[in-house]
Amino acid sequence: MQATAERSPPAARAGDIPLLEVRDVIKTFPGVKALDGVQFKLRPGTVHALMGENGAGKSTLMKIIAGVYIPDGGELLVKGQPLTLKGPLDALDNGIAMIHQELNLMAYMTIAENIWIRREPLTRLGFVDHREMRKRTQALFDRLNIDLNPEAEVRSLSIANRQMVEIAKAVSFDSDVLIMDEPTSAITEREVEHLFRIIRDLKAQGKGIVYITHKMNELFEIADEVSVFRDGRYIETKLSSEVTRDDIIKMMVGREITQMFPKEEVPIGDIVLSIKDLAVEGVFSGINFDLRAGEILGLAGLVGSGRSNVAEAIFGVVPATSGSMAIRGTPVVIDSPATAMKNGMAFLTEDRKETGCFLTLGILANMDTAVLSSNYVKFGFVQGKRLMKDCDALSKTLRVKTPNLHEPIQNLSGGNQQKALIGRWLLTRPKILILDEPTRGIDVGAKAEIHRLISKLAGEGVAVLMISSELPEVLGMSDRVVVMHQGHQTGIVDRKDADQVTIMDLASQ
Structure with missing residues (x-):
């Protein structure tokens, strides 16, 4: 595979000046060479997918193109002209916009205010013209077929x-x-189809889209070209019609991955968690299921169905207003995350930036925060050496790419942040593990490893409740699937009976 690094991208078509070109860009952070002489070309009216494992340098390059980072070497050209960007506003002024993986909206402002910030329409007296701003926002939403109220505050919106x-x-x-x-x-998936319609309209207008994804099916549906990075180096560029899924994986990881969903048949034990008529008033109601030792129970449904709300109620983030829970047959009232943890629960949240990571703290501090009052404390003192050893071992098992465990977690890629958070909860040695989007933003290689880890935990008797928006993941990993629609449970499907049509039918009732 090493030889592929010397290949060049496909030759440009006659008269086709790239909208954007990157030449020999280098970027170094303390202890890490994030980009090592990479190249990239984006042609008008095309979607160019950028693929690679977490830590491959994809997001770093995009932040350079968007003016967030300044490169240490190399050059950037826009429509054939060299360009030095002084910041994100400079990039916007030069026709480059970026949708970040970690959302950057202001929660306590309205949708309209977020969209037009720094570009607000003004009245003749110089005040913000809120009526005109709402009108422009509604026109934009009509054009994109987005059904949202411009006046709604961002904090009231779902992640989707x-x-x-x-x-x-x-x-x-x-x-x-x-x-x-x-x-x-x-x-x-329904919202993905909506997004793809928007992308195709932009392509027809001659716009160029740089598309970073870990989802192979999206690549082949929407991308015209694909470039692969590995360990901060450019590997190769191909037309998407010229490569297969296996070709891309081999270029990304330098090895072959034979099984994405390594679900193992393990003995299913006694009921560990029993949920009866669980509800949070005004959010969801009528949730009933049993979760057994060694079982992976999938929780599926469209975004907004209440999946994450159920997980939060079980863990005590937003306590249930009615219904009951029992752990190993003993009734419990989970009124806080601390109570949930005392009862052997762990919860990986959906939004690592807002509710998971302490962004300015190091990886070690992020991993050990859930165990500082229990497993690693003896006679009132933290057993630092044992804790460091276990954190280091877990970070290696999860392949967290970092120079050391004291590196601020905000310097890691989104996928590596996710893996560190998974490590946090594994340190607690949970009996009940709730995973909300466990592989969100994680590359194909790490996904397979995390799926293997989940299967291994199930084999050790851990009861796993897994929420995922990716149906192949739910179907591939679950022993049973609980399906929700608009705050109500619509069915429970056994593994042998589960397929995409059955799940989507229940999720759309």
């Missing part, structure tokens, strides 16, 4: 709807180059 606002905001700049970093990581 915040993603659609980010997309609308980027489109509103009318930029020639639009960078999409994992735009479908938190949206359903």
Whole structure:
């Protein structure tokens, strides 16, 4: 595979000047060479997918193109002209807009205010013209077929709807180059189809889309070209019609991955968690299921169905207002996450940036925060050496790419942040593990490893409740699937009876 690094991208068509070109770009962070002389070309009216494992350098390159980072070497050309970007606003002024993987909206402002910030229409007296701003937002939403109220505050929106606002905001700049970093990581298949219609309209207008994704099916559906990076180096560029899924994986990881969903048949034990008529008033109601030792129970449904709300109620983030829970036959009242943890629960949240990571702290501090009052404390003192040893071992098992465990977690890629959070909860040695989108933003190689880890935990008797927006993941990993629609449970399907049609039918009732 090493020889592929010397190949060049396909030759440009006659008269086809790239909208964007990157030449020999280098970027170094303390202890890490994030980019090592990479190249990239984006042609007008095309979607160019950028693939690679977490830590391959994809997001770093995009942040350079978007003016967030300044490269240490190399050059950037826009429509054939060299360009030095001084910041994100400079990139926007030069026709480059980016939708970040980690959403950057202001929660306590309205949708309209977020979209037009720094570009607000003004009245003749110089005040913000809120009526005109609402009108422009509604016109933008009508154009993109987005059904949201411009007056709604962003904090009231689901992750999926915040993603659609980010997309609308980027489109509103009318930029020639639009960078999409994992735009479908938190949206359903129906919303993905909606996004792809928007992308095809932009292509028809001659725009260039840089599309970063870990989802192979999306690559072959929407991308014209694909470039692969590995360990900060450019590997190869191909037309998407010239490669297979296996070709891309081999280029990404330097090895072959034979099984994406390594579900193992393990003995299913006694009931560990029993949920009866669980409800949070005004959010969801009538949730009933049993979760057994060694079982992986999938929780499926369209975004907004209440899946994450159920998980939060079980873990005590937002305590249930009615219904009951029992652990190994003993009734319990879970009124807080602390109570849930005392009862052997662990919960990986959906949004690692908002509710998972302590962004300014190091990886070690992020991993050990759930065990500082239990497993690693003796006579009132933290057993630092044992804790460091176990954190280091887990980070290696999960392949967290970092120079050391004291590196601030905000310097890691989104996927590596996710793996560190999974490590946090594994340290607690949970009996009940709740995973909300466990592989969101994680590359294909790490996904397979995390799936193997989940199967291994189930084999050790851990009861796993797994929420995922990716139906292949739910179907591939689950022993049974609980399906929800608009806050109600619509069915439970055994593994042998589960397929995409059955699940989607129940999720759409």
